């Protein structure tokens with residue numbers, strides 16, 4: 620399949636239902652504005668060997684690529700609309716792998732209601748690389764910011780923390796002591812993030828600040844602290860853990876260090892949220908209705924700095940997150 624065949628056979632069907640993409644047959648798409656809304660735009664890339672393991676199924680790579688971008692939209696309270704895709708095929712990706720990649724895109728397009736609107740296709744002598752520019756709509760001026768946290772508010776987090784990082788280890792054949800079932804569950808969390816889009820209306824109604832937790836909870840909370848000009852305290856013993864992550868922590872000689880490790884590891888794709896106590900309670904109702912776990916893990920205070928506590932005692936951290 621050459622470049623033009625790939626566009627026609629693999630990608631054109633993914634633009635069906637989006638007349639603004641002209642069937643991917645023009646130089647560009649023309650996107651009509653939606654009155655009363657802002658277009659929220661975000662971009663994330665995946666590189667073979669960095670964001671996924673060589674040999675991971677191409678369909679899952681495609682779905683993770685869409686989902687890491689959709690998680691940013693979820694954090695901003697935006698409703699998914701459509702995306703642009705740049706893909707660079709290495710020689711070792713044959714037609715079968717390319718077709719499976721497109722099938723993965725199709726599967727998650729249907730699940731999340733987005734369409735492919737354009738992009739670029741090249742070959743590369745390097746590893747497989749792809750990036751998505753994802754767009755969503757939010758009522759004008761209402762995009763949730765990192766900067767909205769205020770003293771007196773609660774800090775909450777969706778889902779569970781640490782499964783992505785443990786899942787990478789499991790996918791690499793480690794963590795044998797946890798048993799196959801837990802290792803499979805963790806690897807699944809690494810390969811297929813769950814963007815928390817079902818919480819969108821609750822977040823727009825009740826959250827003061829929100830950000831995507833992708834590079835380690837604590838490092839990402841520091842971004843909120845700095846953007847908001849506040850102090851944040853995190854209670855490590857409240858960290859929401861999956862059954863498999865709890866089993867991992869229990870097997871560590873220093874469980875507090877293990878918790879800190881999970882709170883600084885990447886690939887969670889959960890949301891960290893600041894909300895006043897009454898708003899947090901209403902958000903908890905919305906989260907329960909959406910079947911999304913929501914856990915208070917700390918508080919916002921006057922001042923600066925992020926303090927990590929375990930049962931009231933300060934925890935010394937050796938690192939705060941994943942940096943490329």
Ligand code: ADP
Pocket residue numbers: 626630643644645646647648703704705706735736737738739740
């Ligand atoms: P150009 O010569 O300007 O690079 P292309 O021939 O690459 O144009 O692209 C032709 C059309 O195909 C454009 O509408 C472009 O958006 C679309 N396209 C190319 N690659 C992709 C892709 N990976 N995903 C979606 N659309 C694509």
Ligand code: MG
Pocket residue numbers: 738739740
């Ligand atoms: Mg091109």
